[in-house]
Amino acid sequence: MNILYLSPNFPPNYTAFPLRLRDEGAVVAGIGWEAPERLPPELRGALAEYCRVENMGDYDHVLRAAAWLLSRIGRFDRVVAQEEHFVDLEAALRLDFNVPGLKPADIVGLRHKSRMKEGFARAQVPTAAWELATDAAAGQRFARRVGYPIIAKPDKGVGAHATYKLSDDAELTDFFAVKDPRIPFLLEEFLAGVIQSFDGLTDRDGGIVFCTGHQFSIDIMTAVNQDQNLHYWSFRDLPADLEAQGRRSIAAFGLKERFFHLEFIRGPRGKLTAMEINARPPGGLTTDMFNYANDIDVYRGYAELVVHGGFRAEWKRPYHVSYVGRKNGKPYRHSHEDILRAHGDLIVSHTPIDSVFRKAIGDYAYLARARSLAELQPVADFIHQLEA
The missing domain is CATH 3.30.1490.20 (ATP-grasp fold, A domain)
Structure with missing residues (x-):
């Protein structure tokens, strides 16, 4: 199987996707804006070919790069991009190279919020x-x-x-x-309430092979516009209405062999209202949260699905995992070292966040894991605590 992969190096944790695709036997060629010598060595070794395009928004240049890669590895069986910014680009390339998957006409309902409303209506899911x-x-x-x-x-x-x-x-x-x-x-x-998401992956027939959900301390608009810190966590047991409405929505939008991220708002009286759908993985480190919450490798699971047609990982959500982001420039009471001393037994990962995402999810992130939410909330409180 030959795969054209867009932006194989960004975001950094998504480099696992082309690595696992290679491991499962795919021939992976990449197009990106980074110079080849600046790619991580492991990624360079996983790519059969790579072509740098200075501006990924210049379709003619991307098209010529794809044509050159096709001459090197042969016909593309898949065109893959996991970043929201490249959904239109991958659809256009699929059309021009006659590759299976979403084409430009298919993504209108996934890219325009007004058209999303129509899709949710087909699923009989309420919207604002x-x-x-x-x-x-x-x-x-x-x-x-x-x-x-x-x-x-x-x-x-x-x-x-x-x-x-x-x-x-x-x-x-x-x-x-x-x-x-x-x-x-x-x-x-405007609807008051808390944000909840329904996230997962579908197979070639549109069946959901993995799913989970998350709840957010604040909405992304507030995090961005008011420069607040964000905290969100995964469910172990999905609310029944969240899963039911999520599944109906995925069926209505017809997503196949794709990750998905649906956002809902749960009002003060418990009513669930759909906000939007995204035909890509949830952002930030959420795919890593999938792994820690289930002791799986979702990157490998995706590669197995694409190359072999099946998702083999077993998952039961034995843990909650929380994302706790910190933005620089705030008077935090506790240092990084304090955090690791106090809660290192629950923190499974911590890493800087690329500056392009900092307005939404912070400059530095901590992932914590526990079997109960009662164990995780004090971790977020400690990380976010400011000087009095």
């Missing part, structure tokens, strides 16, 4: 009220219908980038005065 508003007057009519505050976000966007909470007509008017008129924005009613 919304409208594609083109000007302040239309926005004010929507706000009068649902009440302030409201959320404004790009119809096609990544994460919480350019996402705002608008509290009154003045903020709404200011928003429309400065926003780029070429970018459609979706207005959505």
